[in-house]
Amino acid sequence: MNLKSILTGATVALGMSTAAIADSHVTKVGFVYVGPVGDGGWTYEHNEGRLAVEEHFGDAVETVFVESVPEGERVMTQMALGGADLIFTTSFGYMDPTINVAAKFPDVKFEHATGYKRADNVSTYSARFYEGRAVQGHIAGQLTESNIIGYIGSFPIPEVIRGINSAYLHAKEVNPDVEFKIVWAFTWFDPAKEAEAASVLIEQGADVILQHTDSTAPQAAAQAAGNVYTFGQASDMGEYAPMPRVSSIIDNWAPYYIARTQAVIDGTWESTDTWDGIGPGMVGIGEISSAVPADVKASAEALRDSLASGEYHAFTGPINKQDGSAWLAEGETADDGTLLGMNFYVEGISGDIPQ
Amino acid sequence: MDFSSINPILLLASLMVASTPILLAAIGELVVERAGVLNLGVEGMMITGAVCGFVVAYHSGSPWLGFICAALGGAALSMLFAFLTQFLLSNQVATGLALTLFGLGLSALIGQGYNGIKAPNFPDWHIPLLGDIPVIGPIVFQHDPMVYVGLLIVGAVWAFLKYSRAGLILRAVGENHDAAHALGYNVIFIRFLAIGFGGACAGLGGAYISLVRVPQWTEGMTAGAGWIALAIVVFASWKPSRLLLGAYLFGGVTVLQLNLQAAGLAIPVEYLSMSPYLATIIVLVIMSAGRAPGSLGKIFHASR
Numbered sequence: 089m090n091l092k093s094i095l096t097g098a099t100v101a102l103g104m105s106t107a108a109i110a111d112s113h114v115t116k117v118g119f120v121y122v123g124p125v126g127d128g129g130w131t132y133e134h135n136e137g138r139l140a141v142e143e144h145f146g147d148a149v150e151t152v153f154v155e156s157v158p159e160g161e162r163v164m165t166q167m168a169l170g171g172a173d174l175i176f177t178t179s180f181g182y183m184d185p186t187i188n189v190a191a192k193f194p195d196v197k198f199e200h201a202t203g204y205k206r207a208d209n210v211s212t213y214s215a216r217f218y219e220g221r222a223v224q225g226h227i228a229g230q231l232t233e234s235n236i237i238g239y240i241g242s243f244p245i246p247e248v249i250r251g252i253n254s255a256y257l258h259a260k261e262v263n264p265d266v267e268f269k270i271v272w273a274f275t276w277f278d279p280a281k282e283a284e285a286a287s288v289l290i291e292q293g294a295d296v297i298l299q300h301t302d303s304t305a306p307q308a309a310a311q312a313a314g315n316v317y318t319f320g321q322a323s324d325m326g327e328y329a330p331m332p333r334v335s336s337i338i339d340n341w342a343p344y345y346i347a348r349t350q351a352v353i354d355g356t357w358e359s360t361d362t363w364d365g366i367g368p369g370m371v372g373i374g375e376i377s378s379a380v381p382a383d384v385k386a387s388a389e390a391l392r393d394s395l396a397s398g399e400y401h402a403f404t405g406p407i408n409k410q411d412g413s414a415w416l417a418e419g420e421t422a423d424d425g426t427l428l429g430m431n432f433y434v435e436g437i438s439g440d441i442p443q
Numbered sequence: 444m445d446f447s448s449i450n451p452i453l454l455l456a457s458l459m460v461a462s463t464p465i466l467l468a469a470i471g472e473l474v475v476e477r478a479g480v481l482n483l484g485v486e487g488m489m490i491t492g493a494v495c496g497f498v499v500a501y502h503s504g505s506p507w508l509g510f511i512c513a514a515l516g517g518a519a520l521s522m523l524f525a526f527l528t529q530f531l532l533s534n535q536v537a538t539g540l541a542l543t544l545f546g547l548g549l550s551a552l553i554g555q556g557y558n559g560i561k562a563p564n565f566p567d568w569h570i571p572l573l574g575d576i577p578v579i580g581p582i583v584f585q586h587d588p589m590v591y592v593g594l595l596i597v598g599a600v601w602a603f604l605k606y607s608r609a610g611l612i613l614r615a616v617g618e619n620h621d622a623a624h625a626l627g628y629n630v631i632f633i634r635f636l637a638i639g640f641g642g643a644c645a646g647l648g649g650a651y652i653s654l655v656r657v658p659q660w661t662e663g664m665t666a667g668a669g670w671i672a673l674a675i676v677v678f679a680s681w682k683p684s685r686l687l688l689g690a691y692l693f694g695g696v697t698v699l700q701l702n703l704q705a706a707g708l709a710i711p712v713e714y715l716s717m718s719p720y721l722a723t724i725i726v727l728v729i730m731s732a733g734r735a736p737g738s739l740g741k742i743f744h745a746s747r
Contacts, residue, residue, distance in 0.1 A: 124662065126558025156662065238705070269705045274712055279657045280664055284461070288701040291453040304559060305657050327561070439707050 115353050118167035119153035122179035123277035129302030130322040134178045137341030144346050164189040168196045174352045180245055186210060197357050199348060202247055204428055206359050216365030218254035219395045220337035222402040223373055224319050226391050227335060228296040229259030229266050230384045231317050238289030239270045240299040244441045246430040248300045253434045254402050255298055260436060268437055269294055279305035290316055307333055324374045336374030366396040408435040449702050455582045462694025463593045464648040468672035469686055470597050471644025476676055478637035479617035479738035483539025484524055485645050486669025487546020492517035492646025493653040494550040497562060497660040506565040506654050510647060517646020518639045520546055525638040529631045532742050551662045562658040589651050601683035617736035620743045630743055674723040693719040
């Protein structure tokens with residue numbers, strides 16, 4: 089072993105290792121889920137987005153996910169320490185933790201769903217679910233025979249209130265006698281509570297149930313009760329078609345996730361806010377089932393298409409607030425700022441928003 | 444605020460259904476505590492029963508088989524507790540709490556992959572003549588079988604404790620295990636049986652939630668029902684008759700809250716979740732009679 093061969097060996101090893109570092113960088117994308125993947129609702133669709141990313145990029149991207157994460161910074165910090173380049177935090181409640189962790193890891197990019205706080209390395213994204221709610225309200229108002237529609241709300245945040253208002257406006261448009269009964273479950277995913285809430289609403293006369301919670305428990309409760317209509321939430325919930333599930337809102341995150349991962353790989357990622365609806369394909373309307381009469385189905389599909397093309401906005405005046413004060417004039421549409429902070433019911437909905 | 448939309452008949456009927464899981468768990472725990480053992484692991488046993496029952500019912504297609512296996516699952520977990528506290532003489536409170544945590548974790552492990560799956564149907568029984576009585580019929584006689592099983596168990600336990608010799612022996616063991624041992628009764632064996640019964644009932648209660656109430660499996664789905672069952676046993680002063688009342692009261696609270704919300708009167712959720720425990724404290728303060736079994740929670744070590 090002379091000095092020359094040792095030096096040669098060391099140089100070769102060094103050269104090979106730098107080459108190895110250069111092309112073995114796999115982009116790591118992390119996902120933080122608020123519920124279990126098997127919920128058949130919100131988290132299920134985010135996971136479908138993740139699987140689409142894996143399929144699209146193959147070996148160039150590695151994904152990790154943690155499900156049923158309570159609010160807090162620990163999981164995000166762990167993912168960032170584990171080498172993630174891009175982390176998707178998929179619930180409103182993760183807003184402050186995301187901002188805090190993002191401040192500690194300026195090189196990691198964060199995407200926060202349904203929030204409103206951004207930073208240089210934090211983007212926000214959401215879908216215009218209220219457009220889907222408009223179609224739901226339009227169908228529900230025509231299907232209901234008792235004129236009572238039950239709504240299972242999760243938390244009284246603007247997103248949920250937008251959904252209630254949009255559904256109510258469009259139900260009332262086709263059925264002036266309709267009444268909304270709203271129950272707050274204070275959870276995004278709790279099948280036991282959701283089943284109880286659905287049963288209670290049905291007992292109080294509702295024959296259509298709309299939900300902003302993620303499990304299929306209300307569908308099961310509606311099925312047990314008989315003639316009650318429901319809509320799939322966040323996922324198609326097609327195993328309950330054609331009754332009680334007559335349609336659904338499907339969250340389609342795959343195109344957005346693929347686009348953002350590509351941006352990280354290309355180095356073109358910037359902090360943005362994305363709020364897409366039916367048009368760009370982020371919100372899908374599930375197949376309207378055979379339990380719905382043909383004319384209702386046709387008008388619902390027409391509404392969906394007009395929302396998609398942008399020719400109709402779900403919040404178009406004249407609309408008053410619950411206390412009677414004017415909000416939108418005839419023909420005026422709501423601007424995004426008011427929608428993002430919506431904390432009032434529209435005229436006609438009884439009851440107060442819990443604080 | 445439209446109270447006319449609350450249908451009292453449906454409210455009372457759903458109250459009976461909502462109370463069944465905690466009733467089952469509580470009556471099992473009552474027997475255990477009457478035998479002198481404080482088993483705080485009810486939550487763990489309930490959720491283990493829930494997952495066992497759900498898995499078996501899903502694979503076999505028969506909810507009854509699911510219930511039986513749920514009882515066996517709950518009993519099996521309670522045997523672990525029994526071994527630790529009766530043979531290894533560990534502290535009952537600590538072991539019970541550990542059992543709860545263990546049961547929650549074990550059930551989550553077993554339940555992996557069963558999220559979101561539909562359970563087989565468990566239809567209501569419409570009892571032929573009695574079910575048609577105008578008001579009482581829908582309230583009492585049109586439920587699924589497990590509601591009646593729960594009531595039967597309560598009645599059987601009451602009769603057992605009050606009128607049978609075996610019940611007397613159980614009570615004796617609970618009141619003063621040293622005296623019972625001196626009389627020649629096998630304290631450990633009797634406690635094992637009681638703990639097993641308690642576990643089986645808790646398992647049934649848990650399976651009721653996952654097979655009938657929801658009916659789905661989710662991690663942590665019992666959501667504190669086991670703790671309410673423990674509170675009911677104390678509220679009932681260890682008497683089966685008052686236990687029935689307590690179960691209906693506490694079970695009815697959640698149902699009432701949702702009904703009031705839907706009718707337009709929104710009581711903050713926090714008050715409703717506090718109320719079972721507040722009621723228990725009030726009962727304990729007011730009714731100083733109804734003492735606990737004399738040997739409750741004490742470790743038994745046969746010295747002679």
